[in-house]
Amino acid sequence: MEESKEIQLESKHRFQINNLTVEFALMGKSHVFPYKDATVTITLPKAESIAEHPDEFYIAGTSSYRMEGEKKVLLTVNVGVVNVSVKPGESVALPSVVLGKNPIGAALIPEDVKPRLKEIGERTDDIASNAFEYWLTVMRWRCDNHRIGRPPLPGPNILWQNFLLDAESKQIVWSIAGQIRIVSHREVTTTGWADTQASLQACEEVPVYILLLNDAREYFLRHEYRRAIIDLAIACEVFMRTIVLRTLPKNLDADMRAMIEEANINQYRKKFLPNLLTKEGQVALKKLNEAHLNSLFDARNKIMHVAKDDRATNENCTRFIKATATLFEMEKNIANPSHDSGVTTL
Structure with missing residues (x-):
């Protein structure tokens, strides 16, 4: 008879995030809180994920630093993604051989178990998405920063410098400097992070x-x-x-x-x-x-x-x-x- 093992299930997710700048000391830290009868953990990337010159789809990138001699000491980090895990409190019995397969040994999973795994997967995916949105609202509230998680602000795509010119001769008479809008990115502090955890834990x-x-x-x-x-x-x-x-x-x-x-x-x-x-x-x-x-x-x-x-x-x-x-x-x-x-x- 094939040996089976009862395992506790946990789902893993990753969400891209905009406008989240945190103190360097917070890298790798997690918020753990109850949500819809599950336990959700939202974790910042680890320090080793920080790129000095991040591209468009970065995990984390340097925001500010100071120099101590020739050593660069990071102060704040721009976070590009967060990791989310959901423990729904569900367990399932699977053949032990499945746990040794990577990638997934779907063919080894009994047919009568697959519908249940599918249902749990869909539910945890829904929980993860909603918990992430809830986490964002609490972060904005407790860190007093409404920009966390918001999409980039739209702006015109200026192809060249604007000028004033004589309509007849087309001679340039003035260069228009234009307006530059700078939106500050206030970093999440250890205090704001702790206040957020307190509210999340209390399900506020x-x-x-x-x-x-x-x-x-x-x-x-x-x-x-x-x-x-x-x-x-x-x-x-x-x-x-x-x-x-x-x-x-x-x-x-x-x-x-x-x-x-x-x-x-x-x-x-x-x-x-x-x-x-x-x-x-x-x-x-x-x-x-x-x-x-x-x-x-x-x-x-x-x-x-x-x-x-x-x-x-x-x-x-x-x-x-x-x-x-x-x-x-x-x-x-x-x-x-x-x-x-x-x-x-x-």
């Missing part, structure tokens, strides 16, 4: 208002100002509703709770939220409302209700993004903060 879901703010920042960089303003306004509204609603007593009458939930956002901005803040917080919120939030909500309404987008500008988006981030900091000024952080778990 990124607050919706944080997701919206990060999306708005991305739209802004892509010059999609209307979408940025809409997302910023919704982010502010969701934040204020979240802060207020979580302070309500659990035994509050259902009709009264529904009435508060359905209240106009102006009630939250001008009454509900200020009543929860310290004196300093109330003064700060009043200034924020007058300087920026009134304008943000008005711009959002003009875009959505009358298709008027003349205020969807770079300048306005810049100040609205700062105002939204400032509003989120108001949580520190709650007079009697709830024990509920407002962060849900998966």
Whole structure:
């Protein structure tokens, strides 16, 4: 009788990633967390994978370094891929001879086992993809860097230098320098990495208002100002509703709770939220409302209700993004903060 062995299954995956720069000390480090009844491990490439002059499809490449004498000491690394493994908690009995075959000894696997392996393979592939996307949202949140994992920003393919010239003689009279947009790549620190692990291990879901703010920042960089303003306004509204609603007593009458939930956002901005803040917080919120939030909500309404987008500008988006981030900091000024952080778990 052919000998068989019960083995625990694990799937292996590799994902390409954009805009991930980490401290050199993090190379080879992993995040391990539960996801959909499985255990997921996401691992950065090891230090030996770092290329000094990476090509387009690099695993990891040097970002910054310092010189100590003639020795180059790496400080930060651009990561091009991450490795993902999924342990679904599934085991299967296979002929021992299969484990000694490389490549796969598919012909040696019993026919009645193959459908189960196929199902587990498809499920772990789905888990890996979704866990990777979840990991990205938590990394952006805890490392305060909305660019992690985002695709490169589009830009014009300039074939030659631009000039001003005399239309008749075609004589060049001026050289146009053009504008160069530089997007900084803030590196992931050991602290940000540890904070991410804590949230992943706790299965925390990124607050919706944080997701919206990060999306708005991305739209802004892509010059999609209307979408940025809409997302910023919704982010502010969701934040204020979240802060207020979580302070309500659990035994509050259902009709009264529904009435508060359905209240106009102006009630939250001008009454509900200020009543929860310290004196300093109330003064700060009043200034924020007058300087920026009134304008943000008005711009959002003009875009959505009358298709008027003349205020969807770079300048306005810049100040609205700062105002939204400032509003989120108001949580520190709650007079009697709830024990509920407002962060849900998966």
